[in-house]
Amino acid sequence: MLLKVDNLIVNYGMINAIKDISFEVEKGEIVALIGANGAGKTSTMHAISGLIPSKGTITFNNKEISKIPAHKIVAEGLAQVPEGRRIFASLTVADNILMGAYLRKDKEEIKKDRQHVYDLFPRLYERRHQLAGTLSGGEQQMLAMGRALMSKPKLLLMDEPSMGLSPILVNEIFDIIREVNKEGVTILLVEQNANKALQIADRAYVLETGKITIQGKASEVAANPLVKEAYLG
Amino acid sequence: MEFINQIINGLSTGSMYALVAIGYTMVYGIAKMINFAHGEIIMVGSYIAYVCLAFYGLPIPAAIIISMALTACLGIVTEKVAYKPLRGKGSLDILITAIGVSYLLQNIFLLLFSSSGRTFPNIIPAGNVNVGGLSATYITVITLVVTFICTGLLLLFINKTKIGKAMRAVSEDRQAAQLMGININTTISLTFAIGSGLGAIAGIIYGCKFSLINPYIGAMLGIKAFIAAVMGGIGSVPGAMAGGLMLGVAESLTISYISSDFSDAVVFGILIFVLLVKPAGLFGKNVREKV
Ligand SMILES: Nc1ncnc2c1ncn2[C@@H]1O[C@H](COP(=O)(O)OP(=O)(O)OP(=O)(O)O)[C@@H](O)[C@H]1O
Ligand SMILES: [Mg+2]
Numbered sequence: 001m002l003l004k005v006d007n008l009i010v011n012y013g014m015i016n017a018i019k020d021i022s023f024e025v026e027k028g029e030i031v032a033l034i035g036a037n038g039a040g041k042t043s044t045m046h047a048i049s050g051l052i053p054s055k056g057t058i059t060f061n062n063k064e065i066s067k068i069p070a071h072k073i074v075a076e077g078l079a080q081v082p083e084g085r086r087i088f089a090s091l092t093v094a095d096n097i098l099m100g101a102y103l104r105k106d107k108e109e110i111k112k113d114r115q116h117v118y119d120l121f122p123r124l125y126e127r128r129h130q131l132a133g134t135l136s137g138g139e140q141q142m143l144a145m146g147r148a149l150m151s152k153p154k155l156l157l158m159d160e161p162s163m164g165l166s167p168i169l170v171n172e173i174f175d176i177i178r179e180v181n182k183e184g185v186t187i188l189l190v191e192q193n194a195n196k197a198l199q200i201a202d203r204a205y206v207l208e209t210g211k212i213t214i215q216g217k218a219s220e221v222a223a224n225p226l227v228k229e230a231y232l233g
Numbered sequence: 234m235e236f237i238n239q240i241i242n243g244l245s246t247g248s249m250y251a252l253v254a255i256g257y258t259m260v261y262g263i264a265k266m267i268n269f270a271h272g273e274i275i276m277v278g279s280y281i282a283y284v285c286l287a288f289y290g291l292p293i294p295a296a297i298i299i300s301m302a303l304t305a306c307l308g309i310v311t312e313k314v315a316y317k318p319l320r321g322k323g324s325l326d327i328l329i330t331a332i333g334v335s336y337l338l339q340n341i342f343l344l345l346f347s348s349s350g351r352t353f354p355n356i357i358p359a360g361n362v363n364v365g366g367l368s369a370t371y372i373t374v375i376t377l378v379v380t381f382i383c384t385g386l387l388l389l390f391i392n393k394t395k396i397g398k399a400m401r402a403v404s405e406d407r408q409a410a411q412l413m414g415i416n417i418n419t420t421i422s423l424t425f426a427i428g429s430g431l432g433a434i435a436g437i438i439y440g441c442k443f444s445l446i447n448p449y450i451g452a453m454l455g456i457k458a459f460i461a462a463v464m465g466g467i468g469s470v471p472g473a474m475a476g477g478l479m480l481g482v483a484e485s486l487t488i489s490y491i492s493s494d495f496s497d498a499v500v501f502g503i504l505i506f507v508l509l510v511k512p513a514g515l516f517g518k519n520v521r522e523k524v
Contacts, residue, residue: 046408049411049412050411051408051411051412069411069416070408070411070412071411071413071414071415071416071417072414074411074412074413074414075414079412080412082408082409082412086406086408086409087409088401088402088405088406088409088410089405090401090405091398091401091402091405095398098395098398099398099399099402099410099413099415100413102395102399102413102414102415103413103414147413148412151413151414
């Protein structure tokens with residue numbers, strides 16, 4: 001098991017956002033976490049990355065990471081493409097990518113991986129000298145992905161990569177997610193676009209107001225009448 | 234000619250303000266707080282250099298380096314002890330703590346050196362540089378040169394090195410920076426160290442310019458530099474430099490052509506004018522949280 005989350009609880013003051021959930025991600029999988037607005041998807045992602053305090057245990061690659069500070073979790077091989085991209089607008093595209101490799105010292109390997117990111121996203125290469133803030137939404141999403149890949153993650157958390165993108169771009173991004181996964185990166189994908197997510201995922205969890213209500217193979221989850229009604233419209 | 238001489242004097246004093254203003258602006262940009270004790274840290278830098286030179290007779294470069302290093306440490310310790318525990322709390326808590334730190338430092342130095350003031354050693358000889366009718370004292374010229382070298386190096390560091398870029402990343406989005414593996418605590422410490430180290434240089438320049446230092450000099454320098462930082466757009470290093478230079482020139486011209494009594498009024502007048510025309514300051518990007 002690459003990632004194992006047990007009895008995770010997240011509270012914001014009096015607000016109980018995540019109410020004791022457990023789930024796991026196996027090496028090589030794409031696992032989807034779907035749920036409506038406010039279900040607690042981002043809170044779960046932030047808790048795993050160590051950005052917010054949480055209760056419960058999070059084990060990554062056989063190591064307990066729930067008490068490790070966020071910047072050290074990256075070094076373990078766990079990267080995140082956060083909701084809303086959150087690229088560094090005042091840095092150039094190339095510098096954003098450099099920041100993704102912040103902890104790495106292997107200069108030659110970094111160059112190779114950077115080239116690989118530019119191959120995955122040729123548009124980033126064309127715009128590498130541009131300030132990241134001037135990119136379109138889709139390009140920013142690509143940059144956020146490329147930046148996260150630069151840390152050479154074993155597991156990539158992706159929080160709503162399709163948000164605000166045109167259908168064509170959504171397809172493009174999902175194709176790349178699949179490709180990155182084929183290259184050996186395990187993926188935990190959070191989506192409101194359940195349709196798309198269930199198409200590429202191996203397994204899925206449905207999160208409803210802080211609790212996991214449905215789980216199983218992606219195809220089974222997609223066939224579940226409750227899911228069909230609530231998320232697949 | 235006299236007019237141009239006054240501008241040069243103003244730029245020189247202004248560049249001293251700029252060095253201090255950079256400390257305010259960088260700390261604001263990265264730690265998202267106003268370090269109101271920054272002025273006192275500069276006073277401490279000035280006294281450390283004074284002790285090195287007058288008590289121990291150390292060579293000038295050693296005095297400068299020791300002053301910068303100890304002041305940088307003081308900046309780091311202040312942050313760790315006084316501000317870090319308050320991170321995430323309201324800005325009022327931080328403001329009150331900063332004022333507390335200010336008074337603490339001021340009073341420690343009042344105890345150690347009394348309020349009467351000390352004569353700062355003459356490390357820069359008196360004399361003038363004369364070029365085609367223009368005339369400026371050595372200290373005026375050296376101040377300008379030193380400041381431009383320091384700020385030039387700082388800008389290179391921030392814009393060209395990986396750590397510098399990481400600092401900008403932290404300033405823009407702390408959580409996203411953590412997701413890159415950037416250590417926020419180290420970055421904040423580094424920011425305090427740089428701001429305080431530059432402040433030490435400003436403190437030494439102050440000593441050379443005015444020959445007399447006392448435990449209150451930081452308060453005056455601090456408030457002017459803070460105004461310069463706000464004028465330039467707090468968070469922006471070039472803004473802090475522009476704000477400092479503007480302030481220095483305005484002050485110098487007011488003192489020579491109107492009256493020294495008016496100089497503070499003019500300073501605040503300019504501040505109000507700039508903020509009316511451009512609320513985020515000269516180089517401010519957007520109107521963020523009110524300062
Ligand atoms: N910083 C915060 N302070 C207080 N409450 C918060 C905070 N962040 C999230 N919440 C609350 O926690 C709950 C879960 O939020 P979260 O952002 O995790 O949901 P989400 O599933 O990612 O939603 P969305 O699809 O809109 O992104 C919501 O009720 C939200 O209001
Ligand atoms: Mg969310």
